[in-house]
Amino acid sequence: MTLEVINLRVFDIGPMNEKFVFPEMDAIQFLMPMDIHYWFSAGTTLGLVREPKGFIEWDTDIDIEIYVQNGKEPERIKNILEDKGYELFRIMKDDENIIQYAFISPSGIIIDFYFYRKVDEELLCVCEHGTLVMPLRYINKLELIRGYLVPSPVKDYLTFRYGDWETPIKKDRSWDTYITKDGLRR
Numbered sequence: 001m002t003l004e005v006i007n008l009r010v011f012d013i014g015p016m017n018e019k020f021v022f023p024e025m026d027a028i029q030f031l032m033p034m035d036i037h038y039w040f041s042a043g044t045t046l047g048l049v050r051e052p053k054g055f056i057e058w059d060t061d062i063d064i065e066i067y068v069q070n071g072k073e074p075e076r077i078k079n080i081l082e083d084k085g086y087e088l089f090r091i092m093k094d095d096e097n098i099i100q101y102a103f104i105s106p107s108g109i110i111i112d113f114y115f116y117r118k119v120d121e122e123l124l125c126v127c128e129h130g131t132l133v134m135p136l137r138y139i140n141k142l143e144l145i146r147g148y149l150v151p152s153p154v155k156d157y158l159t160f161r162y163g164d165w166e167t168p169i170k171k172d173r174s175w176d177t178y179i180t181k182d183g184l185r186r
Contacts, residue, residue, distance in 0.1 A: 001094045005128060009089040013060045013110065020107040021055050025062055025148055028111065030080065037067035038149065039142050041114075041134075045150045046158060046165055054146050058170060061102070061110035067123055067139060068115045074098035077113060086111070092127060099125055130186040132179075135160070 031038045040048065042063035047055035066073050074097075078088060081103050090102035101113045116123035116134055123134040138151035138160070151157035158165040161183045 001126070003092065003094050003099075003126065003128060006091040006093075007089065008091070009087070009104075011089075011104075015058050015060060016055070016062075016109050017107070018053070018055075018057075020105070020109050021062070024105050024107060024109040024111065027084075027105070028062070028064060031077070032149075034076065036073050036076070037069065037139070038064055039139060040148050040150050041065040042161065044148075045145070045154065046162065048145045048148060048150060049154055049158060050166065050168070056168075061112045063112050063114070065114045065116055065123075065125075065134065068097070068117050071097075074101060074113075074115055077101065081111075094126060099127060130184045133183055133185060 025040065025044075028038075039045075040063065042065075043056055043059045043061075044063040047053075047059060051057075066077070068074070078101055082088065085106045086103040088101060088103055090100065091098065092100035097117065098115055100115065103111045103113075105111060114125050114127070114132065116125045116132070118124075118136070121136050123136065123139070125132040125134075134151070138153075138157045141152050142149040143152035143154055144150075145154060155165075161179055163180050
């Protein structure tokens with residue numbers, strides 16, 4: 001399998017503008033009636049649970065994961081977001097599948113979509129750092145935190161993904177160094 005990363009645009013990535021974080025997360029809720037199995041994940045979920053403001057102040061993007069069930073989800077999402085004025089700036093794909101789309105919104109917020117495929121009792125997403133793992137037990141029944149769908153039980157998910165998720169660590173290294181060996185296989 002050959003992994004290909006296509007950067008359509010290069011720019012400096014900094015922390016998100018606070019006033020646009022929740023409006024952008026609200027805008028993504030268009031996925032709910034489309035029968036696309038999605039959830040907010042990673043640092044976005046961590047912020048919703050741990051941070052008083054509901055997001056990590058130094059986070060650079062909104063993280064969304066998608067369970068690909070029919071193969072059409074990536075293209076559907078891409079078409080809708082482009083119609084809404086979002087700019088696709090990064091594509092990651094393998095020989096057959098879209099793995100990641102990263103968009104920048106009209107308000108300047110980066111929204112990262114990772115597309116997972118089912119293998120046994122897990123969802124897997126091969127990326128440039130290894131294979132991201134999502135056990136099905138965390139997404140079979142999602143929960144709402146501050147009005148946003150997240151894996152459930154959310155604290156178990158955060159422990160699976162980060163280990164000690166309750167202690168903030170200011171981001172000064174690559175995101176993949178924070179994920180446990182169970183959450184990212186190398």
